[in-house]
Amino acid sequence: MNIAVLGSKRVGKSSILKVVFQKMSPNETLFIESTTRVDEVKIQNNPYTRCTILDFPGTFEISQMTSLERRFLQDSAMIIYVLDAQDEPYNKSLEKLVSLMSEVYSFNPHCKIEVFCHKIDGDMFVNDDVKLGVLNEVSEIVRFDTTERKLPEPSFHLTSIYDLSIFEAMSKCIQKITPGVGHMQNLLDILMSHCRIDKVYVFDVISKLYIATDSTPVDLISYELCSDMIDVVIDVSCIYGVGEDENFNNAFDGKSTSVIRLDTGLTLYLREVEHLLALVCLVKDDNFERHHLIDYNIDRFKEGAKKILDAREKWVKEQEEVKG
């Protein structure tokens, strides 16, 4: 699965990939050099999170695309188009987006297009209304142009590398092109209703993207709590555990589990699901008393998730054979 990341110069494309996948701190991105050719970032964190992300240079022009760049776009299941929300007016960059879409759909009609209205941080955006104003303005301009050219409308996300919004948006994007996510969601819904869980996520431990969640809406507060819990478990394991390697193999395994009681009357509970995949849920204290029941149901969930993974591997192999 390829995801191509495009957009004008200095909009933050490389920073996004470095912060989300290479653990760079947001402040360090100030020193990133401009990308001069398509950079391939291979992600192989666990059996569910496998893809190649193509970081295009901001100088890329669809009208002057090389045959290699065309092949990259042909093979991409998704294009993430990054727009600098701090750089008004947006018209020029959005015109580029619509031209890109009409060209890409001519040779890759199933490609999904996601627009990141990026750099939604700093003094300009302290107010949520201003953020929503940007989202409305951008989506209205794009809707007008795509309707005129009879193109499908893309999806929009408000993002910044300075908070979890970029992780949430990237999680949603990867889920859109990962087969089997709908089945995982169904299993999580069942787990949730049987155990009276308030919210449940399955995380890629390395990137802290969530690869699936139940069907209730995601709020950044629960996502942040659950994501922070992974940091706590990994940090404690790495500092006091049996040793560390760069893939956390020793710090996170089948026996990894943790319970944290919050002063809000909620309990955070973490269990390993698969290699470097963690299930983290939020449960009311009263409902956590039937702890054994939750464990029993998580074990059943693990069995179901394994079946989905096996079916997916089989499907991927078949697709590869078809492609030859």
Ligand SMILES: Nc1nc2c(ncn2[C@@H]2O[C@H](COP(=O)(O)OP(=O)(O)OP(=O)(O)O)[C@@H](O)[C@H]2O)c(=O)[nH]1
């Ligand atoms: N305020 C703010 N700045 C950001 C954000 N993301 C990236 N930046 C800054 O944007 C600048 C450009 O970042 P790059 O990642 O190099 O941008 P790029 O799109 O890859 O640029 P090219 O490779 O030239 O196309 C850097 O100074 C980053 O620190 C963000 O979410 N908020």
Ligand SMILES: [Mg+2]
């Ligand atoms: Mg770059």
